[in-house]
Amino acid sequence: MSEQLLEVECEIPEGSFNPVEPFLRMDRIPHIWCAGCGIGTTVNCFTRALLESKANLDKVAIVSGIGCTGRVAGYARLDSFHTTHGRAIPFATGLKLANPELQVVVYSGDGDLFAIGGNHFIHAARRNMDIKVICVNNLTYAMTGGQTAPTTPSHVISATAPYGVFEPAFNLVQLADACGASYVARWTTFHVKQLARSMEEVLKKKGFGFIEIVSPCPTLYQRRNKMGDGLDTMKYYKQASKIRHGAPTGECSLTKSGEIVVGKFIDRERPDYYELLQAQMHESLGDRYAEPEVGCSEC
Amino acid sequence: MHADPKGVLTGVHFLDGDHACCEGTLAAGARFAAGYPITPSTEVVERFASRIPTVGGIFIQMEDELAASIAIQGAVWGGAKAFTVTSGPGFSLMMEHIGYAAITETPCVFVNVQRGGPSTGLPTLPAQADMMQARWGSHGDYGIIALCPNSPQECFDLTITGFNLAEEFRVPVMMMLDECVGHMTEKVIIPPADQIEVSPRRYTHKPPAEYHPFEPGEDLVPEMVKAGDGYRFHVTGLTHDERGYPSMDVATQDRLVRRLLDKLKPFSNGRAICDTADLEDAEVAVVSYGITSRVAQRAIELARTRGIRAGKFRLISAWPFPEQHIAALAGRVKAFVVPELNLGQMVHEVERAAAGRAKVIPVSHAGGTVHDPEVILKAIVEAAK
Amino acid sequence: MLTEIRVAGFGGQGVILAAIVVGKAKAIFEGAYATMTQSFGPEARGGSSSAQCILSDDPILYPYITRPDVLVVMSQEAYTRFSPDLKHGGILIVEQDLVHLGNVPAGARVYGVPATRLAEELGRKVVLNIVMVGFLGAVTGLVAADALRNAVKDSVPPALEKLNLQAFDKGFEYGSHLMQKLVEEGQAEPVLSFESES
Numbered sequence: 009m010s011e012q013l014l015e016v017e018c019e020i021p022e023g024s025f026n027p028v029e030p031f032l033r034m035d036r037i038p039h040i041w042c043a044g045c046g047i048g049t050t051v052n053c054f055t056r057a058l059l060e061s062k063a064n065l066d067k068v069a070i071v072s073g074i075g076c077t078g079r080v081a082g083y084a085r086l087d088s089f090h091t092t093h094g095r096a097i098p099f100a101t102g103l104k105l106a107n108p109e110l111q112v113v114v115y116s117g118d119g120d121l122f123a124i125g126g127n128h129f130i131h132a133a134r135r136n137m138d139i140k141v142i143c144v145n146n147l148t149y150a151m152t153g154g155q156t157a158p159t160t161p162s163h164v165i166s167a168t169a170p171y172g173v174f175e176p177a178f179n180l181v182q183l184a185d186a187c188g189a190s191y192v193a194r195w196t197t198f199h200v201k202q203l204a205r206s207m208e209e210v211l212k213k214k215g216f217g218f219i220e221i222v223s224p225c226p227t228l229y230q231r232r233n234k235m236g237d238g239l240d241t242m243k244y245y246k247q248a249s250k251i252r253h254g255a256p257t258g259e260c261s262l263t264k265s266g267e268i269v270v271g272k273f274i275d276r277e278r279p280d281y282y283e284l285l286q287a288q289m290h291e292s293l294g295d296r297y298a299e300p301e302v303g304c305s306e307c
Numbered sequence: 308m309h310a311d312p313k314g315v316l317t318g319v320h321f322l323d324g325d326h327a328c329c330e331g332t333l334a335a336g337a338r339f340a341a342g343y344p345i346t347p348s349t350e351v352v353e354r355f356a357s358r359i360p361t362v363g364g365i366f367i368q369m370e371d372e373l374a375a376s377i378a379i380q381g382a383v384w385g386g387a388k389a390f391t392v393t394s395g396p397g398f399s400l401m402m403e404h405i406g407y408a409a410i411t412e413t414p415c416v417f418v419n420v421q422r423g424g425p426s427t428g429l430p431t432l433p434a435q436a437d438m439m440q441a442r443w444g445s446h447g448d449y450g451i452i453a454l455c456p457n458s459p460q461e462c463f464d465l466t467i468t469g470f471n472l473a474e475e476f477r478v479p480v481m482m483m484l485d486e487c488v489g490h491m492t493e494k495v496i497i498p499p500a501d502q503i504e505v506s507p508r509r510y511t512h513k514p515p516a517e518y519h520p521f522e523p524g525e526d527l528v529p530e531m532v533k534a535g536d537g538y539r540f541h542v543t544g545l546t547h548d549e550r551g552y553p554s555m556d557v558a559t560q561d562r563l564v565r566r567l568l569d570k571l572k573p574f575s576n577g578r579a580i581c582d583t584a585d586l587e588d589a590e591v592a593v594v595s596y597g598i599t600s601r602v603a604q605r606a607i608e609l610a611r612t613r614g615i616r617a618g619k620f621r622l623i624s625a626w627p628f629p630e631q632h633i634a635a636l637a638g639r640v641k642a643f644v645v646p647e648l649n650l651g652q653m654v655h656e657v658e659r660a661a662a663g664r665a666k667v668i669p670v671s672h673a674g675g676t677v678h679d680p681e682v683i684l685k686a687i688v689e690a691a692k
Numbered sequence: 693m694l695t696e697i698r699v700a701g702f703g704g705q706g707v708i709l710a711a712i713v714v715g716k717a718k719a720i721f722e723g724a725y726a727t728m729t730q731s732f733g734p735e736a737r738g739g740s741s742s743a744q745c746i747l748s749d750d751p752i753l754y755p756y757i758t759r760p761d762v763l764v765v766m767s768q769e770a771y772t773r774f775s776p777d778l779k780h781g782g783i784l785i786v787e788q789d790l791v792h793l794g795n796v797p798a799g800a801r802v803y804g805v806p807a808t809r810l811a812e813e814l815g816r817k818v819v820l821n822i823v824m825v826g827f828l829g830a831v832t833g834l835v836a837a838d839a840l841r842n843a844v845k846d847s848v849p850p851a852l853e854k855l856n857l858q859a860f861d862k863g864f865e866y867g868s869h870l871m872q873k874l875v876e877e878g879q880a881e882p883v884l885s886f887e888s889e890s
Binding site for chain 2: 033035036065066067069071081082085086087088089090091092094095097098099100101102103104105106107109110127128131285289292293296297298299300301
């Protein structure tokens with residue numbers, strides 16, 4: 009339960025040089041991400057959010073799918089699960105229900121969460137499962153070489169759309185909103201402070217929380233589309249982003265080079281899955297209902 | 308340790324195999340199930356959904372079999388004993404996560420109430436045509452355990468065995484029911500909780516600083532931890548070293564994958580679960596499993612009344628295949644007769660183990676009902692010639 | 693001795709429960725063996741319902757019935773479909789108001805009961821299946837009345853126990869009277885004389 013996540017645990021090891029080190033498996037660094045990639049930036053923001061939220065890191069579990077962002081779980085010094093392609097959310101669902109005192113964060117990419125894992129995303133949001141989904145949206149399948157994703161905007165060139173993408177893309181924040189997520193926000197990797205704050209906020213929010221982070225893939229997206237390098241992309245994010253908290257999510261589609269609406273769009277109160285489950289069982293079974301006790305060490 | 312009495316419905320019941328299997332999961336200590344409806348298996352989780360809120364646990368109906376088969380593994384790493392239930396089409400979808408359970412050594416149980424296939428096939432009628440899929444269905448090299456009950460009583464008993472083996476070897480265990488056994492109602496005796504042995508999870512006693520999540524013990528099985536206990540461990544479906552860290556190293560791959568198979572060796576050699584009768588003087592051994600073993604028994608009895616020395620070799624644990632047992636028999640009998648509700652699956656294993664030292668005669672059946680005992684008898688008569 | 697029984701009728705008549713009660717009585721309350729199977733899927737939807745029950749003193753190997761020794765039918769469709777399979781000399785039990793007997797299988801011994809009407813006398817038509825079970829107990833003698841009563845109790849929700857036991861007793865009494873009458877008329881045959889395969 010989030011109210012139990014009180015203790016700060018961030019002792020800095022001797023000889024360390026970066027305040028995020030306690031949150032990372034330093035024996036696995038260097039990481040695999042390319043120069044200019046935004047994923048590392050988001051991880052930095054995430055460690056800041058963990059620090060600021062004073063979470064007990066022993067009770068935070070991170071679950072990833074497959075892809076470049078899917079590797080985040082491997083670098084985070086938390087209980088971490090690198091699952092199969094698209095299935096981070098249902099794994100997280102089982103983990104959370106079996107051990108409700110865990111803060112369960114799903115950290116994965118747009119292809120993983122919204123193509124192969126799209127069905128799981130919409131149902132977890134519908135159930136208002138108390139998990140936090142952080143999606144690094146680089147608008148492409150990066151690890152496999154820059155193919156079209158369900159998020160790739162029209163007219164973009166990809167490895168599997170050499171003449172340009174023509175199928176419409178998902179607007180992720182609208183999808184999350186429509187499915188009933190309790191918290192929906194979008195930032196870019198340019199907005200590091202806002203992102204870290206938003207992550208801190210979503211960690212404290214009960215129910216299904218979703219943060220989309222628009223992020224560059226200089227190697228396979230920007231370069232192929234003659235959009236420059238990582239720095240150029242930061243300049244674009246800075247220039248094209250518009251903070252509009254509470255904006256109707258339907259108006260927040262992303263395009264190849266147009267405006268990027270960022271901000272917190274949804275922050276609503278809805279009973280989560282576990283609360284609904286317990287309420288229903290108490291109502292139907294009264295005293296006969298036995299609280300789940302699945303996560304005991306003796307089991 | 309003994310079963311937790313909260314989950315044990317001690318008494319004499321008249322249950323079908325699906326319901327008995329559910330009682331087995333509860334007695335074994337399963338407190339988490341995820342499922343997706345599919346005939347003829349859904350009754351297992353329907354009963355679980357009805358029973359678990361008063362026992363203390365969770366059932367969740369997931370959006371598909373992919374989700375169900377990975378949600379249970381999240382629950383296992385959260386500390387629960389967990390299972391899912393399906394039939395052929397859903398089993399196909401679950402292959403991905405049988406592989407994940409194998410490489411991450413996640414103890415869990417997959418119940419497959421087999422129906423006729425391929426594809427949608429015969430949703431309401433029995434078959435045993437997923438036997439090879441249970442063993443080989445996910446990509447890569449790995450080992451699993453598969454158990455084949457032939458009655459509702461065994462659906463109860465063997466489900467407990469299945470959970471225990473999953474914990475002992477840290478492998479996914481397949482409960483290979485079939486529609487006939489799943490939907491057949493018979494007497495089921497559920498003993499008191501203190502007469503049911505359940506295997507606890509093999510949690511480590513090492514402190515986090517000394518613990519490596521995939522460092523094997525003497526029996527090649529690593530000790531486990533669960534999320535939230537301060538170990539900050541990593542689990543991945545990638546090839547990994549003893550620390551659980553991904554590795555592209557050829558030696559690491561070799562060490563890991565060989566161990567995933569080798570850790571099951573004691574089971575395949577000495578501990579295979581078989582039911583044998585009348586083999587001492589047998590000239591023909593009938594090798595069967597699941598519902599077919601009952602029909603085969605009738606055929607064996609008919610053969611004996613005709614003076615043919617037929618004996619029974621029933622695979623209760625079909626995987627790992629009890630190779631040495633069959634090999635030993637091959638030196639003594641003239642022939643093996645292998646009836647199964649498929650067009651030839653386990654018979655290939657029998658052939659392999661017999662290695663030409665005895666004839667192997669398949670009695671195949673495409674499924675939809677069980678064999679006519681006369682057909683098996685005919686094969687026995689032929690084999691004895 | 694091994695006896696094969698088929699119970700068939702409309703969906704909603706409690707066909708499956710009737711078979712469960714008979715099987716449970718034999719397996720649990722008489723300590724013998726019973727295997728019950730039922731038809732699933734499309735053939736179990738769309739109105740018709742059928743269950744098979746094998747009773748035996750020894751463990752049952754083959755799970756399905758081949759030719760029933762006893763056929764219990766509660767609908768015309770079930771009668772038309774299943775009566776040709778009845779074993780020669782077998783017992784045919786019919787809900788007499790719902791089934792018009794056309795060509796009765798050769799050698800069959802037929803016993804009719806107005807189970808729906810008897811159930812209605814108790815105020816609840818839905819217990820006709822248990823009336824049929826009581827009647828079956830009386831005319832076949834396959835399972836002891838006590839065992840069947842215990843099985844009824846064990847198979848219905850506590851709130852409906854009394855009603856179902858009344859239904860059972862009504863069916864059983866009707867059957868007992870009928871058998872008494874047949875004995876007096878010299879028509880009754882020894883109940884368990886039909887041929888059995890094993």
